[in-house]
Amino acid sequence: MHTLRPDRRPLSIQAYDQLMALLREGRWKPGDRIPPEPQLAAQLGISRATLREALRLLEEEGRILRRQGAGTFIAPERRLESGLERLESVLSLAARLGMEAIPQDLVVEVVEANRSLAERLQVEQGTPLTSVSRTILVNGRPVAYLEDYVPTRWLSPDDLKARFAGSVLDLLRQHPSLRVQEARAEIGAVRASRALARRLQVRPGDALLLLEETLFDVASTPLNFSYNYFVPDRFRFYVVRK
Amino acid sequence: MHTLRPDRRPLSIQAYDQLMALLREGRWKPGDRIPPEPQLAAQLGISRATLREALRLLEEEGRILRRQGAGTFIAPERRLESGLERLESVLSLAARLGMEAIPQDLVVEVVEANRSLAERLQVEQGTPLTSVSRTILVNGRPVAYLEDYVPTRWLSPDDLKARFAGSVLDLLRQHPSLRVQEARAEIGAVRASRALARRLQVRPGDALLLLEETLFDVASTPLNFSYNYFVPDRFRFYVVRK
Numbered sequence: 001m002h003t004l005r006p007d008r009r010p011l012s013i014q015a016y017d018q019l020m021a022l023l024r025e026g027r028w029k030p031g032d033r034i035p036p037e038p039q040l041a042a043q044l045g046i047s048r049a050t051l052r053e054a055l056r057l058l059e060e061e062g063r064i065l066r067r068q069g070a071g072t073f074i075a076p077e078r079r080l081e082s083g084l085e086r087l088e089s090v091l092s093l094a095a096r097l098g099m100e101a102i103p104q105d106l107v108v109e110v111v112e113a114n115r116s117l118a119e120r121l122q123v124e125q126g127t128p129l130t131s132v133s134r135t136i137l138v139n140g141r142p143v144a145y146l147e148d149y150v151p152t153r154w155l156s157p158d159d160l161k162a163r164f165a166g167s168v169l170d171l172l173r174q175h176p177s178l179r180v181q182e183a184r185a186e187i188g189a190v191r192a193s194r195a196l197a198r199r200l201q202v203r204p205g206d207a208l209l210l211l212e213e214t215l216f217d218v219a220s221t222p223l224n225f226s227y228n229y230f231v232p233d234r235f236r237f238y239v240v241r242k
Numbered sequence: 243m244h245t246l247r248p249d250r251r252p253l254s255i256q257a258y259d260q261l262m263a264l265l266r267e268g269r270w271k272p273g274d275r276i277p278p279e280p281q282l283a284a285q286l287g288i289s290r291a292t293l294r295e296a297l298r299l300l301e302e303e304g305r306i307l308r309r310q311g312a313g314t315f316i317a318p319e320r321r322l323e324s325g326l327e328r329l330e331s332v333l334s335l336a337a338r339l340g341m342e343a344i345p346q347d348l349v350v351e352v353v354e355a356n357r358s359l360a361e362r363l364q365v366e367q368g369t370p371l372t373s374v375s376r377t378i379l380v381n382g383r384p385v386a387y388l389e390d391y392v393p394t395r396w397l398s399p400d401d402l403k404a405r406f407a408g409s410v411l412d413l414l415r416q417h418p419s420l421r422v423q424e425a426r427a428e429i430g431a432v433r434a435s436r437a438l439a440r441r442l443q444v445r446p447g448d449a450l451l452l453l454e455e456t457l458f459d460v461a462s463t464p465l466n467f468s469y470n471y472f473v474p475d476r477f478r479f480y481v482v483r484k
Contacts, residue, residue, distance in 0.1 A: 084429065085327055087483035115268075183483040187326065188474040189431035189449040207431040207449040213483075232430040239481055241329035241425040241455075 012053035015046050030076045084237040087183050089167035090136050090144050103134040103166035108157045117149050120225045128152045135199045142200045143234045148226040185213040200231050254295035257288050272318045326479040329425050331409035332378050332386055345376040345408035350399045359391050362467045370394045374410055377441045384442045385476045390468040427455040442473050
């Protein structure tokens with residue numbers, strides 16, 4: 001068992017980190033009961049008060065569960081994991097999993113469709129598009145960087161000012177005159193540029209999952225095109241193939 | 243229009259490269275008719291014989307089509323593209339698209355299940371598994387490196403010797419006593435190791451798409467687990483999200 005080396009952070013945070021390290025090592029698995037407090041405090045070389053504070057942090061994050069009279073258990077894993085065939089925003093997904101997702105560094109502007117965007121959105125080159133970029137934090141950590149391009153006729157920067165919570169998909173779904181049908185996501189992998197690495201707190205050159213997604217209405221008109229960069233370790237998509 | 247600078251390769255290859263560059267730039271699109279040979283040869287600053295040789299190479303690769311009396315046209319794009327929700331081997335997919343897929347550097351051996359494979363296949367650690375690795379070439383270019391792990395009770399190396407055409411999925415589907423139901427593919431992105439880079443003819447560190455796929459039978463018993471590395475530029479998966 002590790003013991004704590006003195007550093008300048010509060011002891012409870014050090015204890016928290018050490019418990020997290022044990023969790024990551026797989027020392028305990030979901031559903032396991034962790035040792036009683038006196039034993040665990042002795043193993044870690046910390047006071048029971050410090051341990052209790054660290055456990056409180058883990059409980060707040062949903063990583064452990066205390067059951068009255070039965071003990072403290074490792075919570076089931078709640079990785080951000082999504083069936084890709086389901087059309088759902090990162091924000092809705094996080095909410096459904098009981099996690100807090102926060103859009104950060106939001107930039108909204110009007111740009112002219114370049115050749116590539118014009119093709120994907122089936123509009124003329126130069127058509128004004130509302131561009132929306134932001135990094136999505138889940139539990140304080142960046143999991144995705146998203147860039148959406150919507151023709152301004154469907155969504156203007158002003159529309160966003162009034163009602164944007166982080167998801168362009170959710171906004172378009174609520175739009176009174178649009179009828180969202182489905183999206184087609186092309187799945188790729190790219191290396192993080194320096195700018196992306198900074199936003200996503202990864203190293204430049206790290207592999208990112210890229211979904212290039214076009215959203216269509218019921219008449220197969222493209223409504224939105226988006227580049228969605230995900231940190232593979234922090235967000236896992238799966239698909240059931242039949 | 244570019245003109246050829248002298249280099250040491252045959253003129254026809256230089257002309258081929260230049261025509262490919264024009265194709266990549268989007269100068270011509272699928273279905274477009276390219277200029278008549280005398281005009282194109284003049285534009286490129288090469289002889290008609292050289293141009294004809296370059297066009298022959300492009301025709302062999304299916305990139306252009308000659309129609310008697312009508313001219314030479316850019317062929318429809320035949321990228322290896324697959325709807326991910328469809329359970330299909332790379333080899334079946336290529337065959338369906340009229341492309342030739344060839345497994346290369348095939349290695350078949352028996353290994354003991356490590357912890358990770360044991361968990362994914364729901365077997366005891368140490369269980370003997372038939373491991374099958376190979377690189378898939380399409381039109382002579384590596385598009386994927388595949389590593390399959392099947393408990394030997396379902397597939398032995400000898401079974402492969404007799405009937406293997408490149409796809410473990412296709413073999414398991416033909417197996418008289420197994421009933422393949424579906425697969426669950428987790429979608430990730432990784433950087434190419436030196437070994438992978440060599441196999442896939444990419445640079446070490448390049449981003450690869452990784453599908454970690456578990457194949458289940460009708461009783462939800464795992465039959466096979468595979469790591470499937472794809473070169474994103476050469477193989478495009480998409481998913482329709484609803």
